[in-house]
Amino acid sequence: MRQQSNKERAKVSEQAEIFLGNDLDGNRQALALSRANRHGLIAGATGTGKTVTLQGMAESFSAHGVPVFVADVKGDLSGIAMPGSPTFKHADKLESRAKELGMEDYAYSDNSVVFWDLYGKNGHPIRTTVSEMGPLLLSRLLDLNDTQEGVLQIVFRYADENELLLLDFEDLRAMLAWAYDNAKELSGAYGNVSKQSVGAIQRQLLSFESQGADNFFGEPALEIDDFLTVDEQGRGVVNVLAAEQLMRSPKLYATFLLWLLAELFETLPEVGDPEKPKLVFFFDEAHLLFDDAPDALQETIERVVRLIRSKGVGVFFVTQNPIDIPEEIAGQLGNRVQHALRAFTPRDKRAIKAAAETFRINPDLDVEQAITELKVGEALVSTLDEEGAPTIVQRTLIKPPRSRLGPLTVKERAIIQSVSPFDGKYDEEVNRESAEEVLLKKAQDAAKTAEEVEKKGREEVAKQPRKTPSMWEKAGKGAARAAAGSLASIAVATALGKKSSANPLRTGATAFVRNILGGLMR
Template sequence: MSDSIFIGGGGEDYGVAQHMLLKYANRHGLIAGATGTGKTVTLQILAESFSANGVPVFLSDVKGDLSGLGAAGSESFKLHDAFMDRAGRIGFADYAYRAFPVTFWDLYGEAGHPVRTTISEMGPLLISRLLELSEAQEGILNIAFRVADEQGLALLDLKDLQSLLVWVGENRKTLSLRYGNVSTASIGAIQRRLLVLEGQGGDKLFGEPALDLADIMKTDADGLGRINILAADKLMGSPRLYATFLLWLLSELFEELPEVGDPDKPKLVFFFDEAHLLFDDAPKALVDKVEQVARLIRSKGVGVYFITQNPADVPEDVLGQLGNRVQHALRAYTAKDRRDLRQAAENYRDNPAFDIEDAIREVGVGEAVTSMLERKGIPGMAERTLIRPPSSQLGPMADAMRAGLIATSPIAGKYEAQVDRESAFEILQARAEAAAREAEEAEAVEEETESVAEREYRAGRRYSGNRVGRSSSRVSRQAPAEEQPRRRSSSRRSDSVGTAFAKSFARQLGTQSGRAVVRGILGGLFRGR
């Protein structure tokens, strides 16, 4: 181990070797460049380097070819000679093939260990973002979460949220008096979005056992940081689900990890591939929170690296937090492309040896314009850099080898079986059944009371049958009463369950202690919106 990691370097027509100081690796970073210019290989060599220095890594495998991190490169690989030539050219004397410890995760539970969170932990803001809700619909969701908090209803999976929304709809009149208008149309729209999410496999994201952050911050027996690889090739079919999950994970790290100040090396490095998906159509409130997390999470020892095609995909306030940068080639085919290229060049400290804008346009595959933080956190001068070759296998590993690594993982068996403990769905179902029983018992008592009254009335009628004047008057007054109980009985059947619910809810609002369910920072901070 050392105090820095080797990015690449010099050789003829190139500048000095580039190293990233581990002390400043938690100051975040950017890997940018057009498709096919080498971003994925740069991500791979950074993940290797962090792992070799005992730093755990979390990354998403968008194209399905990063599983090779768990296998050593081979001399039989067609690029072996090119790799060796480049290693010699840039002075990478320690270059050798090796594998790294990996842990595979998959939201769908097919290509890795299942990874889950709960509805409560994700919170109303991120779920609103996931479902693309309007402001009015987000307001209904906030009401639902508030009711769940006040009534102690655990929201763990989709069926918990769906059943709670049904309950909110049934009791909308009572809820509207306290929280404002509750529209059945908005509830219906949310339920339809939940059905779409369920069809996309989103139901597999929510449930228990939820992800334990300690399981993505492990090292192996040799002190190497484990590289956590999220299978995202299938997940990219639902880009909003992908971005929301990664944002939730980032927010959980921010909330749960303790302050560590300025460590000698990061506690975890988090790579956010296809970063533009995080910011596409994102409301300003969400972008502000991402900027806040990026600014503050470094004190928790977490480095965040955004990977995207163009630096312009990242909002300026977030971009300003990214100290270590690797800029692969950008193509300038249109006027907008030229403006983006010019803006990207302006983000670097000038180097009198070359024009940065020209360099970004001209660098080839596996080359980049780089800038790393120097001592005291000063941005380094831009350099043209040959990125070092990877030590692990370039491309995906064999399916059999992957299956073997999953089976022998330190967390094998921990997340595979889903647990469905008592939560909002079961509690509300039990309340409905209890209310129905109460209604039936009340109806039976009422019918029995009416039956007794009717028998007494008939007995009295027979007793006074010879008193024609008074009896005929009594019949004219009492006869309608024989039909009235039957009409009341039928109407009471229809609303007895709803009445019992409303009364029960009103009592609980009056006695509830206000205990709130703890959830992620990006959800919890917005419960009052």
Template sequence: MAEDESLFLGASRKPDDSYQRAETLLLRYANRHGLVTGATGTGKTVTLQILAESFSNAGVPVFCADIKGDLSGIAAIGEAKDFLVKRAGQVKLDPYEFQEFPVIFWDLFGEKGHPIRATISEMGPLLLSRLMNLSDAQEGVMNIAFRIADEEGLLLLDLKDLQAMLAHIADRADEIGRKYGNVSKASVGAIQRSLLVLEQQGGEHFFGEPALRIEDLMRTTRDGRGAINVLAADKLMMNPRLYATFLLWLMSELFEALPEIGDPDRPRLVFFFDEAHLLFDEAPKILIDRVEQVVRLIRSKGVGVYFVTQNPLDVPETVLAQLGNRIQHALRAYTPREQKAVRASAETFRPNPDFYCADAITQLGVGEALVSTLEAKGVPSMVQRTLIRPPSSRLGPLTEPERQKIQAVSPVAGQYDKPIDRESAFEMLEKKAAEAARAEEEARENEDAAPADAGRGRTRWTLPDFDGGGEKRDRDDDDDDLEEDYRRRRSSRTRSAPRKRTSNRQTVAEAAIKSVVRSVGSSLGRALVRGVLGSLKRGG
């Protein structure tokens, strides 16, 4: 049951163990985030379900990850089982009405819901680099790849686009290095290996088009109820890097896309991260930093973030400090770590003089919880031992035919189900490589044919006609004519009378006579020159 200003969570005990005081969550403080914790089997997933129902009835869209598959029952009307009816009477939930809720199923693998996709460009080089724990040098190469893709109009949409782009810059390493800095093949290889890990975990399903529009997570029905977006995450949790990638992208998109609206009367969207300990276990630092940033700043954009986990110690302290609304189910205290968790959880609540909080945490029954929410002016309420109200929808998962029926009438049916693989970097680079290979093959063929055509060419020069044939021949006609002229001239010399060949050898006497003649001629010539010059001078 959702009221105009608050959500009914359950009823708290009085000192005589009767349940009377209603525990609520004020809608205007629901964007201050929250935490639902408890050991396995204590009822925290049911608490998530009743919170999602209440937000939906209040007109607030919800996004939640369904880790075990049992949250899907929120799309079906509940059944009046005895223990549920009894619980409704204990917490004074009157009337207790059963209903089904408007649900949109999503699945990164496209098996149990509509696919969720994002493009490589939307993720960006910085988030991708930090997500894959790349070194500074490798991050620099990633930035260069995105920069050149922008300059050359190469779209980066899916993993094969990025892989092809990295191979492209590796081939042009010398050219690119002169402008942007060193691009080593070792760095490119390391990035390719990280992308391979992401691909093997299912990254090829997540990166691509059509990309999810954030508005589709914020739909409401015609009767004013908020859509409950359920992400099938049972298979996704087996691929922690892909799960971290998705959450990192989604938080970044929300943070960047939504405008600032201050403190609204009710949230615009509420996120539930079930089994949050799986999110933070060995999570990349960039993810933890981004979650902390979102939790601190996204409140003013009207988004509430609620973590559902087994132990409050599973959530980093920097994030835990930002969670104002808390619901603590039973914890076990068998090990030193569990005892520490109990004390840590108890110390986060505003004390209640009626009971000792640390003892109560270990004594809570199934469906009971310690509840503290923000009251007027954002002050935490005194912690109360509360019996959580029963859900209005079905407890347990949907059948496969029921799920498919809901998907068929989904408001986004047909929008994301079929992938689109338009021409992008992979195809464009493949086309360029094919064109370059053809050009190289043609050049090689021309080079092989060059000896047979040696000397061939066309010029604008003309040659005289020595054959008396009339017009002068233009060299442009055909250079083969040169060969014909050469053969004709050789033929004419062959047909003419042969010349008498004489010997060039001289006798000793002939050589002496020629030497004397040259000597006499030279002396006589010099005497004549001197005589002529002397007469000219005297005459002058």
């Protein structure tokens, strides 16, 4: 962080830093772009200004040509796509704060924004394949136990070895159905696979599908490079994930963002410590990532967060309570913006004490007390300086954003969506041949082969001479004898001149039919 007086501010180059605000002495507080990939934390109770801080930081990163990804969990971040206005709510407070901070160039402006949505309603749909998600994260989504997770890993292994593409939920469902019918075969090759475990996974899959999770799996799958774009003015694109509906399935939300981080880690090349990040990732409601996370998953998160900075990605966790972040990960967050916390419960008091202890001591500031006294739009700020060391914590007036505070209208969002550079790329789902179709074709081929074998067998049997007459032969011979007898009786009666009211031919036909049926029943 650089700390300079108002007199020196005009001499400061803003090309390499993100301005956050001024401390109470008027000194500039800023985040060095070259240290933004060392991750950060934005924390504070509801209503203390976290969203405004996030919005202002996203604007600044974008202005420096750094793409941004942010989850809009409440719907109010969509306004970042439109310039603010003197007629909008809180405009007077924004302009007053800008004047207070000496922002002489403050003016309302928009940002280059692309909207995304797992459900495809308020943005481009984001999809991945079941194979790319992998058994570990999918087990987390389905809340499987260790045994069931092991079975799922075997199913994935078999699919990989037999080139069965697992693209969507239909493929996974078909693969599980096959595993259920062939549990013995799988057990012999890979280890114990019980039908009970497969059935439990199928039930969890059905339950999770009912929450709309199947929308996330399929093709075309997201290309990570589409998150790393700049517009024609050189501004980094702000990728806004519409997460209002997604937040109703918090486990899916957390797992999706973890998958996204993992994809960035796997896709991007090593760059060390660049002059500025390739992408800044804001993870709102970050506590959801760690709630009930098994040890294996938490270790994966820690490893990804630790190593992804070498790929030029900065991750900022946004949460209400700083103790929501495990210590192993919190220790990697060098840039911190702490808004007010309220000491209502013993847990709140522990959180305040823990937050105060994470800052580099300022002898002129009682940090623990200041955390409870911060006003809306104020925060305790400490960042990494150009040498990578944390700066002394300062009570800071946070700068106002230049874009609109509050959500877009439906019409405004539709207009922005219509001019998106990815219009038409992800909107229509593609369903190519994968595991479901392959397994179905195999089942159909097997049934056809069995039918052909059975038919051939019947033909071969029919060619062989029978030692005893068949039922049909018996019935036919019996009926013929009975019919012959009936016709002979009619002839005799006629010769004797007997009178009858019945038609001889009709009576004979009736007897013939009756005897045919009787022969069949013998």
